[in-house]
Amino acid sequence: MRSGGEGPSEENESFEATVPEESVIVISDDEGDVSLGLGNSVLLIEDAGDGSLVEEKKVLEVLDEEIAITFSKKAHVMPHARYDCSTHPFVRTEQETQIPIEVNASFCAECYCYLCDKPASECSYWTVFSGCHCNAHNKSKYWKEQRDGALAGVLTIFNLDLTEIDSELREGGNLLESFLSELPPVYRQYLEGTVMTRDSIGQCSCACHKAKRRYKCNICALHHAETRVHTYKQVHTLVIDYLSKADKESPKTTAVMLLGAAKELVSHRPLPCPFLFKDPTANFKEASLHLMTRIVTTLQNLLVVANYPPNLHEKFVWFFQSIPLPPHCYSLINCLNVLRWDNCFLTSVLAGQNLSGVRTNKGKKEFLWEPMTVVQARVQRLGNEHSYRQLVRYLNAVRSTNMAGLNFLKQKLCFYMCKYGDFTSAAHSLLQIKGMQGSISSLLTPAQFELYMTMLRTKSCPPGEEPAGQELCTVHEGIPVKKGVLVRIALRILFCNNKLLYEPKCWSALVRIWCTSEHLSKEGKLVPFCIYEPDKILQRMVMEMSCSILDELLRQTNVHLPDPFHKPSSWIAAELILIVQAVVRFMMTSLSPLKGMLELVLSFGCNHWALSLLIEGVCFMQKLLFNFINNLNKELCEEEHNVIDVFRTRGPVYVSQLVSLFLLHINEGLRSVGFHIIDILLRNSSKIPWTPVLGNNLKNSVLSNGSSYLGSAVERQKLVANIESLTAQS
Incomplete structure (x- = not known):
């Protein structure tokens, strides 16, 4: 081949080219309109004669100055559809299934059946009456539909195009076909029924058995008479196993398996049964529903x-809606009318453009109403995608019958709000949520109460999708709860939930949270x-104000707090004093032993x-003080190992101040608590390396520097001996 406008050279040299001996074959698209050659699947170059193989180079013809054919060879015929055969002519018709047309039944060794995708010699319907695959071709709408149905198999019931069928859908079709072959024999057993008596299912309670009569009454005879019953249990068991297998497949495969099973199940019919089985899976309507x-839920x-x-x-x-559901399944008719994620109503809610979940369409109000299964699935997906703001909007707007x-x-709305940093809304959501019967506060457990208060106090949130666990991580920056708001909400929650109100752990958690820094450590841990x-x-002054504040919090949340609760220099101390007064009130009203x-x-x-304020509040009531001291000493004995671990963590300064608080009190019972702590330290001195430091601190705080020990001389002597023992430890 040569391009350009020049002819042969002066020496009249011919243009030559070396061509390999391989055949030249062009395969076209089934849907193309290629007019070269005889058909659409093969393009042949005519034979140049076998003699051309003898010469390595041979000039055949120069067609023009642009193109020259230098070599040709008869092509090797590749597998092709019957209608594209170059050996046997083919006559096309739109739909002829009765008999072969002219010579369409003839075929060469490489002809394939258009419908079966197998050699024509292996096609079982090549010339069969009313089948006649030999007449099939790709230009006929009828034959194309037949071919698509043959390739898609059972998937044709879903009206799928061949381009839509991927490996997952095809796998679902294969599993469905296998199930459809297993189900008929089991269903046939249900139709045939089983001969049995009533007493084989349930014991006869007729009076004839008790009276031991010779002749049984009609009711008893009926109970023991044989009758044919139809139990659906075997069908139910087979279908349940199939559905369990489907749940483990990919989403597309599962959908095909379930929809195909649903279409088959609705074709089953109930048969009369003289009595109901105790096992609901044996009764047709109950098992079928x-x-x-x-x-449907899956x-x-x-x-x-x-x-x-x-x-x-x-x-x-569409496929599910086309299934004719029996009367006992009418409640499921519209269950698959699930809004897609791109639905304008749903997207307006998720985007925050429609916060109420209500819109007006053609003068009628429409509500965002979805089944509980759909709501749970949306919550799961939005949570997995960390779309917490959209998740909160959806839960606030959606409605459900459940x-x-x-x-x-x-x-979990409070938890989701903390995830995206809206801590103020999260705090208020614990007490009131629009559209929710009751409040979250009435459902909280002590562990959840502590976790939520910690999250709101420290602007943090645990990892994962559940409000659980003690490890906290800081979320992205958000607006913190205003001063005075969180303490009011915390106390209001306790007053609204009696399970929390009379749980000592909740009050301990509340005090511990307010004695914790608002900022977490770099590791996401709480900081004292x-x-x-x-x-x-x-x-x-704050203690006097606290009584009226607590009385108001018993009735409402929006209670006015005085100036000390808003000043930067005193607000945190004022809140802690308010909490201490609330703890004292709890101890006074507690019915059970502390x-x-x-x-x-x-x-x-x-x-x-603050602990000193608590003790002073308890001292005014002798019975309460007695219970407080007794329980404290008892728990010191029972949890001695835990106490030592806490003391080792907090160090000698903390322990000396705590012991001094009790030893310097005027009440003898409270001084006994200080002695008890010193005894514990002496028994475990080998585990505490800083007992000498503790002894010296107690000398300075209790026995010297003008401190006047209020106990008797005997107590003072015992105290001196104990402190000396601590100091002497090595």
């Missing part, structure tokens, strides 16, 4: 969680916080001035 409900979840293409989503829904299930999901002790006048007093004392951390 159970199976269809399971299929499909609802898949339509939300799985990323089906829009066309496939619509075809799945109010209990919806309220259960709304319990020492609050500067306010002057005595401020302490007394428990958890050791945990309460340790929860104050290094804020001994």
Whole structure:
């Protein structure tokens, strides 16, 4: 081949080219309109004669100055459709299935059946009457539909194009076909029934058995008479196993398996049965409804969680709607009308453009109303995608017939709000959520109460999708809860929930949280916080204010807090004093013996001035003080190892201040607590390396520097001996 406008050279040299001996074959697209050659699947170059093989180079013809054919060879015929055969002519018709047309039944060794995709010699329907595959070709609508049906198999019931069928859908079709071959024999057994008597299912309770009559009454005879019954249990068991296998497959495969099973199940018919079985899976209507409900709920979840293409989503829904459901399944008719994620109503809610979940369409109000299975699936997917802001908007707007299930999901709204940093809204959500019956506060457990208060206090949130665990991590920056708001909400929650109100652990947790820094460590851990002790006048003033504040909090949340609760220099101390007064009130009204007093004392951390206020509040009631001291000493004995671990962590300064607080008190019972702590330290001195430092600190704080020990001479002598023992430890 040569391009250009020049002819042969002066020496009349011919243009030559070396061509390999391989055949030249062009395969065209089935749908193309290639007019070269005889058909659409093969293009042949005519034979140049076998003699051309003898010469390595041979010039055949120069067609023009642009193109020259230098070599040709007869092509090797490759496998092809019958209608493209170059050996046997083919006559095309739109639809002829009765007999072969002219010579269409003839074929060469490489001819393939258009429908079966196998050699024509192996086609079982090549010339069969009313079949005649030899007449099939790709230009006929009828034969193309037949071919598509043959290739798609059982998937043709879903009206899928061949381009839409991938490996997952095909696998679902294969598993469905296998199930459809296993089900008929089992269903046939149900139709045939089994001969049995009533007493084989349940014991006869007729009076004839008790009276031992010779002749049985009619009722008893009927009970023992043989009758044919139809039990659906074997069908139910087979279908349940199949559905369980489907749940383990990919989303597309599962959908095909479930929809195909649903179409088959609705074709089953109930048969009369003289009595009902105790096992619901044996009764046709109950078992059938159970199976269809399971299929529908799984499909609802898949339509939300799985990323089906829009066309496939619509075809799945259309297929289910085309199934003629029996009367006992009418409640499932519209169950698959699930809004797609790109639905304008749903997207407006998720984007925050419609916060109420209500819109007006053609003068009528429409609500965002979805089944609980769909709501759960949307919550799961939004949570997995960390779309917490959209998740909160959705839960606030959506409605469902299952109010209990919806309220259960709304319990985590506070957690989701903390995930994206809206701590103020999260705090208020614990007390009131629009559209929710009751409040989250009435459902909280002590562990959840502590976790939520810690999250709101430190602007943090645990990892994962559940509000559980003690490890906290800081979320992205958000607006913190305003001063005075969180303490009011915390106390209001306790007053609204009696389970929390009379649980000592909740009060200990509340004190511990307010004695913790608002900022976590770099590792995401809580940091103890020492609050500067306010002057005595401020302490007394806040304590007097606290009584009326607590009375108001018993009735409402929006209680006005005085100036000390808003000043930067005193607000945190004022809140802690308010909490201390609330703890004293709890101890006064507690009906059961006081428990958890050791945990309460340790929860104050290094804020001994606040612990002193608590003790002073208890001292006015002798019975309450007696119970407090007895329980504290008892718990010191029972939890000695835990006490030592806490002391070792907090160090000698903390322990000396705590012991001094009790030893310097005027009440003999409270001084006994100090002696008890020293005895514990002496017994475990080998585990504590800093006991000498502790002894010296106690000398300075209790026995010297003008401190006047208020105990008797005997007590003082014992105390001196104990302190000397601590100092002498090595």
